[in-house]
Amino acid sequence: MHLSFKCCNTDHQPKDITELDARVDQNQIAAVYNKIAPLYDIWGMLTESRARRRAIELADIQGGENILEVAAGTGLAFYELVKRNPTGSNSGIDLSPGMLAKAKKRLASLPDTTYTLGLGDAFKLEQESESIDILVNNYMFDLIPHKDMDKILSEFKRVLKKDGKLVLVNMTKGESFGSSLYDFIYTLSPKTMGGCRGVALSNKLQHGGFQVKKREYYQQLLFPSEVILASKR
Helix, strand or coil, X not given: CCCEEEEXXXXXXXXXXXXXXXXXXXXXXXXXXXXXXXXXXXXXXXXXXXXXXXXXHHHXXXXXXXXXXXXXXXXXXXXXXXXXXXXXXEEEEECCHHHHHHHHHHHCCCCCCCEEEEECCCCCCCCCCCCEEEXXXXXXXXXXXXXXXXXXXXXXXXXXXXXXXXXXXXXXXXXXXXXXXXXXXXXXXXXXXXXXXXXXXXXXXXXXXXXXXXXXXXXXXXXXXXXXEEEEC
């Protein structure tokens, strides 16, 4: 059975949407994902894999670059980033020790590569200003309160080089039949969704000094994702 849907209209942005706000306290996120970590890869394969693969394609890694993944999770994307950038510098950070433990185990199978994985905070990145060629961020902003999103985007903009690329994947507002199921579950029990709800970041990126070059919608097992490629203006 074919369970995925894709809309590749560049700069596509859903109109007149009403977004839910975050309902899981940010201080609880690490604990929530420590519990989810053992099963997260199954969820990622069933609902997020196509969007994550497209994000890696859009990153267009040439090799020898300085790449940062914020919210690296269990390393599903980070593994692919490092594999494509063996002579570059690769850094992955996450809030959850449980997720990072799985990422480190996954990356151990990649010989002769350069990478670091460790705890880190998207609100205060350790990287120097204008030092990152590609910044990748998967399924994090759907955990962040609206009022705090600009703070993180400001940090992303700070560390990116002038010609750097920002590649985002978020759970987004559903645009096809059945895709509202997950926001419905979120309204009943936010932690059942790992704290994630649908967001749409194109407008916020544009207001924050980024140029949105592509925004694509993917739906897999009814789960809606947006993939965004942006650059600093």
